Amino acid sequence: DVKVTQSSRYLVKRTGEKVFLECVQDMDHENMFWYRQDPGLGLRLIYFSYDVKMKEKGDIPEGYSVSREKKERFSLILESASTNQTSMYLCASSLAYGGSYEQYFGPGTRLTVT
Amino acid sequence: AQRVTQPEKLLSVFKGAPVELKCNYSYSGSPELFWYVQYSRQRLQLLLRHISRESIKGFTADLNKGETSFHLKKPFAQEEDSAMYYCALSPNDYKLSFGAGTTVTVRA
Numbered sequence: 001d002v003k004v005t006q007s008s009r010y011l012v013k014r015t016g017e018k019v020f021l022e023c024v025q026d027m028d029h030e031n032m033f034w035y036r037q038d039p040g041l042g043l044r045l046i047y048f049s050y051d052v053k054m055k056e057k058g059d060i061p062e063g064y065s066v067s068r069e070k071k072e073r074f075s076l077i078l079e080s081a082s083t084n085q086t087s088m089y090l091c092a093s094s095l096a097y098g099g100s101y102e103q104y105f106g107p108g109t110r111l112t113v114t
Numbered sequence: 115a116q117r118v119t120q121p122e123k124l125l126s127v128f129k130g131a132p133v134e135l136k137c138n139y140s141y142s143g144s145p146e147l148f149w150y151v152q153y154s155r156q157r158l159q160l161l162l163r164h165i166s167r168e169s170i171k172g173f174t175a176d177l178n179k180g181e182t183s184f185h186l187k188k189p190f191a192q193e194e195d196s197a198m199y200y201c202a203l204s205p206n207d208y209k210l211s212f213g214a215g216t217t218v219t220v221r222a
Contacts, residue, residue, distance in 0.1 A: 031208050040123065042200060043158075043212040050208070058209070090158065094208060101146050101204045105158040
């Protein structure tokens with residue numbers, strides 16, 4: 001059973017703080033993703049990683065950075081949190097071969113920036 | 115760039131009635147299409163993909179390339195079908211583009 005875990009379910013931070021969101025998967029997946037989920041906007045891709053130390057910008061990378069030092073771990077970093085980054089953040093992973101594009105999602109981190 | 119449109123934000127049906135969730139996409143090639151579902155207090159999960167041509171939990175979805183649509187259907191809705199449903203498209207590069215989602219409520 002694929003397991004994607006995220007470090008926190010709820011997080012409250014102040015404007016200007018540096019925020020780290022951690023994601024770990026235990027299925028040896030090559031691909032990992034960070035999305036934000038907002039009502040009326042669906043899921044929007046922030047960053048994508050297809051291998052250790054490799055990353056690719058998604059649709060809304062501004063204000064975010066990522067780190068992937070180990071295959072199983074993908075971190076999302078908000079360098080200086082702002083109120084418009086208040087959202088639900090979802091991590092996902094998938095295989096990088098076989099043509100199966102199914103993504104497995106974590107439970108989400110609800111971040112509130114005050 | 116690809117785009118996925120789900121025109122209905124909210125859909126309310128009675129138990130036992132048919133339900134159809136609309137999904138339209140724009141993409142010039144041959145994409146992979148998916149439906150993902152998120153039940154209350156659960157994580158987002160794959161419901162079905164067009165390439166498998168499968169029926170999951172009584173749901174089916176047909177890809178209509180002429181109309182660029184991938185509507186999700188179930189002939190008899192159940193209360194446990196109440197959830198948020200997302201249509202998603204992959205241009206075969208492992209990334210997904212999601213629609214805005216449709217919240218389905220099945221009333222007894």
